[in-house]
Amino acid sequence: MHTIDEIIQSMASRGLRITDQRKTLAKLFAESPGYLAPKEVYEFMGKSYAGLSFDTVYRNLRVMEELGVLEQVMFEEGVKFKLHCREHDHHHHMICLQCGHTYPITYCPMEQTAVPDDFRVVKHKFEVFGYCKECVQEETAASER
């Protein structure tokens, strides 16, 4: 849903300077199907930028998150980022534990959940974790080796 240009556009229109690093970040997230840890982002970026510093990656991730370009989710292993979902419909995710790839779930459990009147609901989280087709196949192949 998000092209590289759209991401760059939305950063530029908010007064951010479009640096090479930010272009690369836009490309990375536009092409990445799932969640990325800051360290993974740093390592990817490091391939293109010799003297890259971790804190710049962090700063840019935070800026992009504050802009609404990225969304941040807490996993057991720590914070991860992905492109903010642009879909209009409220939805949830199936997340591959191996590759981080996410797939939308249109069903929302709140429809069926009985909440007491005296509990004021603010938000909810529904996530399904497992292994996607590709990663199941790899795993099977590896164990047969």
Next chain:
Amino acid sequence: MHTIDEIIQSMASRGLRITDQRKTLAKLFAESPGYLAPKEVYEFMGKSYAGLSFDTVYRNLRVMEELGVLEQVMFEEGVKFKLHCREHDHHHHMICLQCGHTYPITYCPMEQTAVPDDFRVVKHKFEVFGYCKECVQEETAASER
């Protein structure tokens, strides 16, 4: 479901020494209705133990988690602990953002969720966040002051 004695028993039966600190921890979690951050645990424990060190609290939380006495959950604000749910039925939680109190939700969204055949589900997470009766009242009272 967990009494102090049951917790202590299950620690002793696994070869752990029953120290004063561990007794106090058992009491704290047996009587606490919701999630506690390590810092909160440390602060509570500090009232009873003069020269208490943070790392001992951490070690004990981890040991109790490995034993299955506690369960650990990642929130935006960091890791928190609570007694491991002993209920036989699979269930989820409503969690108060103010006091950390948890309430069970018997409904499980997986019943209704269409998962593609080629995605191998390992686990899922369904959590409802909001404010419980008591905390809504406090908030209302505070804003009217």
Next chain:
DNA sequence: TTTTTTGCAAACGTTTTGCAAGAAC
């Protein structure tokens, strides 16, 4: 030329570790 962004270094908060003294068994 002005303002933002970057890399560096250092600080910060949380969590983990090695070790010797102390406590539980």
Next chain:
DNA sequence: GTTCTTGCAAAACGTTTGCAAAAAA
């Protein structure tokens, strides 16, 4: 007496900050 647990100190880790140099506008 043996083994586990504790407190201390220090390290490790992820994340944030201040600052001067460099780059974008």
